[in-house]
Amino acid sequence: VILVDNGSTDNTYEMLRDMLNGQQHFIKVVRVKSNIGYGHGIMSGVNCASGEVIAWTHADLQTDPIDVIVAYQTFINHPQYPHCIMKGRRVGRNFFDAMFTAGMS
Numbered sequence: 001v002i003l004v005d006n007g008s009t010d011n012t013y014e015m016l017r018d019m020l021n022g023q024q025h026f027i028k029v030v031r032v033k034s035n036i037g038y039g040h041g042i043m044s045g046v047n048c049a050s051g052e053v054i055a056w057t058h059a060d061l062q063t064d065p066i067d068v069i070v071a072y073q074t075f076i077n078h079p080q081y082p083h084c085i086m087k088g089r090r091v092g093r094n095f096f097d098a099m100f101t102a103g104m105s
Helices: 012-020 038-047 066-076 095-104
Strands: 002-006 028-032
Touching: 002 012, 002 038, 012 028, 028 038
Parallel strands: 002 028
Antiparallel strands: none
16 A cells, blocks of 8 residues: 655655554655655655556545555456456536546547
8 A cells, every 4th residue: 555645735645654653564654755646646655566466546535545446456367468457427416517628649
């Protein structure tokens, strides 16, 4: 598990570090000092990751965290596809927000 503090101006990083208090056996905290975008925050976490499968989700719960487990199970159950990308879809999203994001893609 990698927690990315993507340029927050409060004490999020310190709180995460203190909560873990040396228990970082499988949890890493990454600090991005200046928020230069969501994608940069994601890549900062990915660059610190290791393993066969790398996945991420939004901290604001705009997608269900269980979807990461569903995606992993799908990946494991289909070994004929050693490289795959799975993308979630937000349910109940504001129409104008969805159109703006689609236009920016």
